[in-house]
Amino acid sequence: MKLYDCKTAPSPRRVRIFAAEKGMQLETVEVDLANGEQFTAAFREINPDCVVPVLELDDGSRITEVLAICQYLEELQPEPAVIGDTPEERASAMMWAIKVEQQGLVAMRDAFRNSAKGLKGHALTGPIGYEQIPELADRGREGAIAFLGRLEQQLADEEFVAGDRYSIADVTALVFVDFAAWIKIDIPDDAMNLKRWYETVSSRPSARA
């Protein structure tokens, strides 16, 4: 089993942190996104969507999409659970991982990819060259800031994003918060709960994965 990876990109980092939490060592193959390796014919054979992460199994089949990969890893090695130990825990963790992805990471992706000079003609990942939409960069920035507020509210009630235990929702939220810092969107000074949570999760050894 091996993971097509890129050390600098937010999405594959989610899988690396998840695997580290489970104590799983994954062989990785670095894909040079900065120089467009994802668009080469060789990589399109691996993933026609031209993105990492991709988990390649020993039989040659491949799993893409972060949540599908993490679900698979959790089934291969259930303990320690990073999705959950019960159907209700798993539902809560997946629900929150999806919320963070769709409202946080997607907003950040819009903010970043629609404004970065190096991403002209690549406003979305993938093989189709979409032009940047400046209004979408603004909307993404607004959405990312709003979602930090949503996380602050949630973390006022709960120790971790999906409840009283660390889960895939925290993995996703940590990657979102660190991605937001790329365009100088920081945790607000008065977001005491988010700060407390960030200190806890970013000091776990997995955060360096």
Add this chain to the structure above:
Amino acid sequence: MKLYDCKTAPSPRRVRIFAAEKGMQLETVEVDLANGEQFTAAFREINPDCVVPVLELDDGSRITEVLAICQYLEELQPEPAVIGDTPEERASAMMWAIKVEQQGLVAMRDAFRNSAKGLKGHALTGPIGYEQIPELADRGREGAIAFLGRLEQQLADEEFVAGDRYSIADVTALVFVDFAAWIKIDIPDDAMNLKRWYETVSSRPSARA
């Protein structure tokens, strides 16, 4: 257990089809999205993201996000499997459900919500009133059409979207294709495999759910 639902909206239809395939009868509560019931204080208590579907459990806890709800229903009643019977089947079905959602349904959402007159100031679901971005409507339309082509390719190799069995990926793709028809994006005449697949999945009793 009850499902907050809306008969006319694509997202809750995914859960209704999924449950129908499993032979599960879910009590539903209709939410009047057309008249803004999702923005009332009463509904915000149920889901602060102001969207359906929401699955409310008997203990009062609530699950949102289609894939988290479907995963939970599959765990409650594993047979017949609509996600999958093995970790590999489940990974493939979830991977494809996410691809269809992110590349198909999201493109359609962008196309529709950024152009429909009735959705001015609601270019995204949720409590924040985002203005429409006409360029994003165009990009969404282009993406939805491109994704129909991707499905045609996939269905040239496979009987169903995620392989040789019906799954949550087909549920999601059926809802995408039917949503695309709202803005007159139809299956291309030469997409023989997509047509064959559509005829099969749309004639299953679950498609009327």
